Amino acid sequence: MSNIQTELHRHLDVSMRVSSLLKLAQERGLESQSTSVDSFREKLILTQPLSDLGSVLGKFTLFQKVLDRPDVLSQAAFEVVEDCYLEGTRQAELRFSPSFVCQLSGLAWDDALDGFEEGIQRGLKKYPDMKAGMICIASRDLGYDSVHETVEYFLRHQDRFIGLDLAGDENGHPARDYEKAFKLAHARNANITVHAGEALGPDSIWEAVEILGAHRIGHGITCVQDPELMRYLAEKQICLEMCPTSNWLIKAVPSLAHHPLPEVLRAGIPVCINTDDPGIFGVDMPGEIEICRRVMGLTEEEILQCHAHANAASFLGSTIPANID
Numbered sequence: 001m002s003n004i005q006t007e008l009h010r011h012l013d014v015s016m017r018v019s020s021l022l023k024l025a026q027e028r029g030l031e032s033q034s035t036s037v038d039s040f041r042e043k044l045i046l047t048q049p050l051s052d053l054g055s056v057l058g059k060f061t062l063f064q065k066v067l068d069r070p071d072v073l074s075q076a077a078f079e080v081v082e083d084c085y086l087e088g089t090r091q092a093e094l095r096f097s098p099s100f101v102c103q104l105s106g107l108a109w110d111d112a113l114d115g116f117e118e119g120i121q122r123g124l125k126k127y128p129d130m131k132a133g134m135i136c137i138a139s140r141d142l143g144y145d146s147v148h149e150t151v152e153y154f155l156r157h158q159d160r161f162i163g164l165d166l167a168g169d170e171n172g173h174p175a176r177d178y179e180k181a182f183k184l185a186h187a188r189n190a191n192i193t194v195h196a197g198e199a200l201g202p203d204s205i206w207e208a209v210e211i212l213g214a215h216r217i218g219h220g221i222t223c224v225q226d227p228e229l230m231r232y233l234a235e236k237q238i239c240l241e242m243c244p245t246s247n248w249l250i251k252a253v254p255s256l257a258h259h260p261l262p263e264v265l266r267a268g269i270p271v272c273i274n275t276d277d278p279g280i281f282g283v284d285m286p287g288e289i290e291i292c293r294r295v296m297g298l299t300e301e302e303i304l305q306c307h308a309h310a311n312a313a314s315f316l317g318s319t320i321p322a323n324i325d
């Protein structure tokens with residue numbers, strides 16, 4: 001099994017370089033011309049678990065405001081591919097939510113796709129030994145109609161995406177509410193991953209796999225509370241895309257030393273290491289791997305196992321997963 005460094009879970013729309021975000025914010029009058037990159041970084045990047053959700057949402061809003069033209073999205077995507085490459089990653093799955101990206105700017109969803117795609121292609125041209133693809137996110141907190149519209153958009157452009165995701169706050173937006181929309185994607189043999197078990201318990205993960213047919217789970221932290229679910233995930237080889245620093249900063253785990261990744265890995269469940277949102281968490285792949293090694297005590301062999309799991313579960317190359325019913 002190949003253990004080339006592969007990242008499956010990185011949000012294209014919240015991964016911008018601090019310097020690029022500052023420049024765009026200044027051009028739009030959203031940030032003072034006198035702000036330095038260092039002071040902007042200090043303001044932007046979360047370094048402690050969040051205490052106030054409002055201020056975090058404010059950070060997301062800034063990304064939404066500046067991603068307002070296809071050429072801006074293109075440059076952002078190019079830089080994400082370049083950053084991944086420089087981090088040692090050779091296969092990257094990058095995801096974005098069209099409803100989130102276009103919500104404040106009024107950019108057309110198709111223009112967002114064109115912009116991101118063009119930037120990724122430019123990145124791959126510069127780094128020909130790199131592979132990258134896009135996953136389309138449906139934002140669960142925007143309600144059923146928005147999710148349905150996103151699934152239809154995904155299906156219209158299915159040849160340009162490698163998979164479909166459901167993201168956003170699990171609280172009040174259970175996976176079962178989106179069964180009908182995800183059935184449409186299933187009928188077209190789409191690769192599916194679902195954010196689950198980050199804010200809520202194991203039931204949320206059960207719903208993602210049993211009702212939405214997820215082939216992979218974003219995070220899946222709370223699976224360790226349910227031995228039956230652990231056995232199921234190991235038996236079906238459903239990969240958990242874990243994001244250590246992100247999980248800690250949003251309080252899905254009490255500390256990095258108490259992260260369940262080693263327990264999940266040693267239970268035979270495929271698990272991999274990811275960055276999630278480098279734009280607000282200030283993380284990169286080498287740093288996350290180092291946390292797994294030094295703070296969680298993973299051996300070198302176990303780190304390579306995580307890379308191999310990411311490889312085996314990757315939607316790039318897009319062979320349709322075997323566990324489709």
Ligand SMILES: [Zn+2]
Nearest residue numbers: 011195218276
């Ligand atoms: Zn995520």
